[in-house]
Amino acid sequence: MSGATVGEPEGGDGEEVLARVALARVIEPGDEHGGRWLREHGAPGLMRLLTGPDPEPEELSGVGSQRLAGWRARAALADPGRELSEAAAAGCRFICPGSPQWPTQLDDLGDARPVGLWVRxxxxxxxxxxxxxxxxxxxxxxxxxxxxxxxxxxxxxxxxxxxxxxxxxxxxxxxxxxxxxxxxxxxxxxxxxxxxxxxxxxxxxxxxxxxxxxxxxxxxxxxxxxxxxxxxxxxxxxxxxxxxxxxxxxxxxxxxxxxxxxxxxxxxxxxxxxxxxxxxxxxxxxxxxxxxxxxxxxxxxxxxxGGMGELAPARRGPVLARDLLHPDTARVLEALPAGRPVQPAEVALAAGTGTDEVIGRLYELHSLGFVERLGDGWRLTPLTREGGTQTGGARRGGR
CATH class of the missing domain: 3.40.50.450 (Rossmann fold)
Known part of the structure; x- marks a missing residue:
């Protein structure tokens, strides 16, 4: 743990830290009136106004007299030394603006910024x-x-x-x-x-x-x-x-x-x-x-x-075996009907190409497990008819 130990003001300005320890007991979290007063008078100055004679109306403006009286009552009872001792016993430390461990992005809250933070x-x-x-x-x-x-x-x-x-x-x-x-x-x-x-x-x-x-x-x-x-x-x-x-x-x-x-x-x-x-x-x-x-x-x-270059991986569905086929081979596969064997000439007519081209593509598909030879004809394998490689021809047969 870097910085001062608990019970010892961190950052070197002991009066500022002790005043903020006291104000953490006085000002409710997020109170923008208290935040504005803190900005205008500083932590020690605000504590002096809250614990001294009644302040002038313009010094602590924006709240009613009863609310201000409540804050002054809290301030009169504040004991920052005791607060720090109790925090030390609980294993806690206090950090505030100006402390080495203060996260400066909290300053974006403006007058709603925390007076300080207790940390375990x-x-x-x-x-x-x-x-x-x-x-x-x-x-x-x-x-x-x-x-x-x-x-x-x-x-x-x-x-x-x-x-x-x-x-x-x-x-x-x-x-x-x-x-x-x-x-x-x-x-x-x-x-x-x-x-x-x-x-x-x-x-x-x-x-x-x-x-x-x-x-x-x-x-x-x-x-x-x-x-x-x-x-x-x-x-x-x-x-x-x-x-x-x-x-x-x-x-x-x-x-x-x-x-x-x-x-x-x-x-x-x-x-x-x-x-x-x-x-x-x-x-x-x-x-x-x-x-x-x-x-x-x-x-x-x-x-x-994250920083530049910390990109999520590209998202896509599973790659099926038929997605990797050459377009001409895929066209021959799609020309095969689902329910019966066919001759190469019939496939060539459906695929819009020559018979010699179809025969070459059928042997390629056979080596990849998409089709099987039955006598002089060719048909889709059961896996091709039923699995993720289902073809256009099979869909046509299903209508």
Whole structure:
């Protein structure tokens, strides 16, 4: 782990970091009024305004008196030294703008940018975020959704990409497990303190992510999630990564919020199609009708978010043996009826060529297993009549 140790301000400006640690307890995630004040006054200056005498109205404008009083009450109770000590005990560290590990793409959020991030895990967040993709989707996903999330995550991890998700049940969990199972990198962005196991059933999963990857969030240790914090957490997932893939989502799914943030921030937005009759794919299909790109595997995701030349393989159906025949040979094969042997002269008439040419082509087809000789006549082999090399003549015989 690079940078300062937990409990010691990273980046050298101790006053700035301590003020941001305090403000992380005061300002709710994504609050643009607090973000604007932070930009206008700086972190130490804002803390002085919140803890000193009543500020002038123009100094902290845009909110009502009761809301401002609530923030001032929180600020009066803030104890950044204690916060850092508790974080150290939980194995966490604090990073913020100006820290070596701060992912600068989060600055695209403007005044909604996090005050700072609490992080569990050894890797460098800034480096990991440079090559990361978000995989999100329904909590109550189908087996198909879980399979696609797991497979996509494993494929991305095998290609050296970090899989970012929210550690929820369903698609999120399948994505994290897919990356972990392939020995790859994954990061979980939480809507609570990074020391809080939420959901409780994912305590083991979160421990595995922290051991092999990263667990991060905006809220101080011990903080519990609320519905609004889940929604606002999604903007961090979208801003942190190169693109967002929605695997399954109903019309009101929270994962669509992540996709909208990704599109707004200029990131790639992708969707995995599902059955047209599935309500859990309806939200994804609506994305795909707009600006999202359809993807079905990791190679297609990397083709969008990766560097020049990282292209998905060309897609085509299976190559049948008859596809490789010379056009003149294929024309003779198509002239053979399905149900009976024929003379070369009859084949020549149907193929529009000479008898000598037909005889040569028939022997070529015989060597390849398409036809067999029966006395003076020729007929299609059973495999040719019944299998993938079915000819035009056989189709004509079936009408």
């Amino acid at each position: 895990g050894r890797p460098d967040l800034r480096t990991w975020a440079l090559r990361s993709v978000a995989l999100v989707g329904a909590r109550a996903c189908t087996p198909y959704g879980a399979h696609m999330a797991h497979t996509l995550a494993a494929g991305l991890a095998e290609r050296g990409w970090v899989v970012v998700s929210g550690a929820a049940y369903g698609v999120d969990a399948a994505a994290h497990r897919g990356a972990l199972g392939s020995g790859g990198a994954t990061a979980a962005v939480l809507a609570c303190g990074v020391d809080v196991a939420y959901p409780r059933g994912h305590a083991g999963l979160l421990g595995a992510i922290a051991g092999q990857g990263l667990v991060l969030g905006e809220l101080p240790v011990g903080s519990h999630p609320t519905p609004s914090r889940f929604v606002l957490r999604n903007r961090v997932i979208a801003a942190l990564t190169r693109g967002t893939v929605v695997v399954e989502a109903a019309y009101r799914s929270g994962s669509l919020v992540t996709a909208r943030w990704a599109r707004q921030l200029g990131r790639f937005t992708m969707g995995v199609p599902g059955p047209a009759t599935s309500a859990l794919s309806a939200g994804v299909h609506e994305l795909l009708r707009g600006e999202a790109v359809l993807v079905t595997d990791a190679a297609e995701v990397v083709e969008l978010v």
